[in-house]
Amino acid sequence: MQAKKLRKSEPYSRFLRKNWEYRCKFQRFMYKRIFDIENKLDEGMFLFGARQTGKSTLLKERFKGAIYYDLLNPNLRRAFKMNPNALWEALQDKPAGTLVIVDEIQKVPELLDVVHSLMVERGLFFILSGSSARKLKRSGANTLGGRAIPETLYPLVWPEVTDFQIDHAVQNGMIPRHYMVDDATKRLSGYVKVYLDEEIKEESEIRELDAFERFMEVAAISDGEIVNYSNIAQDCGVSAKTVKSYFQILYDTLIGYEIPAFRKEVKRRIVQAPRFYYFDVGLANYLMGRHTLKRGTDNYGHAFEHLVMQEIMAYKGYNDKRDIVSYWHTYDKKEVDAIIGDAKVAIEIKSADNVVNKHKKGLKAFKEEHPECRLLLVSLDPITRTSGDIELIYVLDFLKMLWDGDIF
Numbered sequence: 001m002q003a004k005k006l007r008k009s010e011p012y013s014r015f016l017r018k019n020w021e022y023r024c025k026f027q028r029f030m031y032k033r034i035f036d037i038e039n040k041l042d043e044g045m046f047l048f049g050a051r052q053t054g055k056s057t058l059l060k061e062r063f064k065g066a067i068y069y070d071l072l073n074p075n076l077r078r079a080f081k082m083n084p085n086a087l088w089e090a091l092q093d094k095p096a097g098t099l100v101i102v103d104e105i106q107k108v109p110e111l112l113d114v115v116h117s118l119m120v121e122r123g124l125f126f127i128l129s130g131s132s133a134r135k136l137k138r139s140g141a142n143t144l145g146g147r148a149i150p151e152t153l154y155p156l157v158w159p160e161v162t163d164f165q166i167d168h169a170v171q172n173g174m175i176p177r178h179y180m181v182d183d184a185t186k187r188l189s190g191y192v193k194v195y196l197d198e199e200i201k202e203e204s205e206i207r208e209l210d211a212f213e214r215f216m217e218v219a220a221i222s223d224g225e226i227v228n229y230s231n232i233a234q235d236c237g238v239s240a241k242t243v244k245s246y247f248q249i250l251y252d253t254l255i256g257y258e259i260p261a262f263r264k265e266v267k268r269r270i271v272q273a274p275r276f277y278y279f280d281v282g283l284a285n286y287l288m289g290r291h292t293l294k295r296g297t298d299n300y301g302h303a304f305e306h307l308v309m310q311e312i313m314a315y316k317g318y319n320d321k322r323d324i325v326s327y328w329h330t331y332d333k334k335e336v337d338a339i340i341g342d343a344k345v346a347i348e349i350k351s352a353d354n355v356v357n358k359h360k361k362g363l364k365a366f367k368e369e370h371p372e373c374r375l376l377l378v379s380l381d382p383i384t385r386t387s388g389d390i391e392l393i394y395v396l397d398f399l400k401m402l403w404d405g406d407i408f
Contacts, residue, residue, distance in 0.1 A: 030162040031176065033058055035153060035318060044119060044148030046105075047129040050254040050279050051195060053153050054176050055129045059101050063127070066099040067091070071107040084110040088118060096123030106130040109141035116144050132199060134252030152254075154314035155280045158399040166380075166395060170303045171293050173282020174310065188286035192216070199253050206249070211238055215246045219256070219276060220287035224306050226329065227258070227276050247276070255279050257313070262326040262339045267369055271329040281306040295351065295380070304351035305337060308378055308395065312338055312347070315402050323408055334365040340408045343370040347407075353380040355392050363390055376407070 033054065037047070049055045060068070069087075071077045080086060091100060100118075102111065105128040118124045128148060130136070136143075155174035158164055169179065175191070178184035196213060206212050218235045222228070227247070229240040236243065250256030258274035278284040281303050285293070293300045316325060323341035328334075338347040346366050350359045355377060363375045367389060375390045378398045385392050393401065401407055 031156055031160045031179075033153075034157070034160055035151075037062055037151070040149065040151055041125070041127065042149060044126045044144055045128070046148050046150045047127055047153060048133060048150060048254060049129075049131065049153035050155075050175075051131045051199070052175050052177055052191065053155055055131075055153050056103055057176075058153065059103070059127060059129060063099055063101060066101045066127075067094070068101045069103065071102065071104040077107050080108045080111055084108065084114050087111055087114045091118055091124060092122060094122065094124060097125060099125045099127070101127045101129070103129050104131065106132045106135040109136050112136075112142035112144065116142050116147070119144065119147055132253045134249065137252065152317050154317060155310070157311055157314045157318075157403070158396075159403045164396075164399075166307075167293075167295070170281065170300065170307050171285065173280040173285065174307075175280050175282060178280075178282050184282055185286065185291055188282060191283070192286070195253075195255065200249070206246075208238075211236060211242075212246060212249075215243065216250075217287050219247070219250070220278065220284050222276050223278055223284040223288070224302055224309070225275060226271055226273050228273070250278075255283065259309070259338075260324065260326045262328040262336075262343075264343065264370075268330040268332065268334065268365070271331065275327050277306060277309060279310075281310060295353070301351040304380075304395075305349040308347075308349045308398070309338065311399060311402060315407075319405070321408065328362075328366055330365070334362050336362045336366050339366075343373045345374045345376060345408055346370070347376045347378060350377065350379045353382070355379050355381045355387075360387070360390055 035058065037058065047055055047059070056070070059066075069076060071080070091098070102115070105111065115126050115128065119126060126148065156176055156179055157174065161179070172178050172181070172184040178187050181187065196209060200206060200212060201209055215232070215236045215238070218232050222232065229243045233240040233243045247256065251258070256276060256278050258276050260274050261270060261272050263270070263272065278287070284306060285291070285303055290299045290303065293303055312325060315321070316323070323344065326339045328336040328339050328346070336346045337349045339345070340347070346363055348359070348363050352359060359377060359379070363377060367373060367375060376398070377390055377392050378395055379392065380395060381392060382394050383392075384394045384397045398407075
């Protein structure tokens with residue numbers, strides 16, 4: 001982006017105002033990735049992440065001197081498919097320790113045998129990025145004997161964004177290209193189309209593309225909810241077995257994940273099925289048709305909860321936290337959105353701007369069974385404070401505490 005230029009006919013005061021507005025808007029969209037990829041890299045890495053999370057941009061910025069192969073280039077992809085050994089011929093004379101990046105490795109999994117040989121016999125280092133682990137799994141591709149550590153790049157997170165705006169993030173999500181515009185609807189539409197065409201249709205994952213697209217929309221209705229395969233199957237007009245396979249495709253192509261149920265039952269009977277989340281709240285909003293979210297509505301509340309969960313999961317991933325993140329839901333309708341570890345921390349997420357007693361019911365019920373648990377209620381209530389055993393935390397204060405390591 002370039003700052004606007006003064007036109008001769010334009011009053012200087014108006015120019016200053018417009019330029020200030022432009023710079024403020026640009027400032028909001030500035031970001032710097034916090035993923036410490038340099039220190040995580042040993043001799044090899046699989047860098048996974050959904051489409052457009054910024055893998056290619058990150059790799060090109062951080063490793064300017066690396067040898068780079070982009071398998072989205074159709075000519076390069078075709079050449080390597082015909083002759084995977086061409087990679088050996090191109091790199092065999094490079095000195096040990098040379099870093100090679102292969103972007104979208106799932107496009108030509110046959111290259112992994114050659115990569116393995118170059119690592120073992122020539123001492124080359126590799127970063128292998130991809131937006132899908134599915135094809136690698138299904139093809140039985142070489143996983144490099146543990147020499148490449150798997151890492152994940154997530155959508156943008158709170159500490160990466162200058163002048164973070166909660167309502168904008170709740171609406172647009174945190175995929176870089178989507179966060180940086182006022183209205184991400186067109187970009188999200190294109191995102192879904194490319195995903196269906198290139199990840200699903202091109203890879204011959206399923207025969208009925210229309211059925212899968214319908215499933216994605218129905219799955220969005222279940223976003224942040226307990227998964228009921230039978231109900232979703234009925235809405236989609238397919239079998240429950242097919243629905244389970246569709247969910248697995250979402251997981252393998254990295255655009256969805258599940259949160260398991262907390263299973264340590266003490267007194268109350270608890271639900272055992274997982275909850276489903278799309279990897280980015282903006283995608284869930286688009287698939288559900290939530291194009292204009294307003295505070296105080298149920299739709300805003302669901303999206304707000306999703307965004308906070310998205311931050312928790314990214315923090316866990318980037319910091320190699322081993323604590324399982326689960327949820328708690330009883331048959332008498334008591335629930336807590338996130339349980340960290342073995343009841344180390346319980347987090348309830350509400351979009352209310354004024355926390356009242358009804359918002360605390362789930363945490364109080366959980367406390368009865370797990371008295372040593374730390375209780376947090378994250379909301380839009382602007383005053384962070386303590387109410388009995390419960391810490392009431394304004395969402396922006398919570399995000400700072402989370403990324404400072406003060407939650408877990």
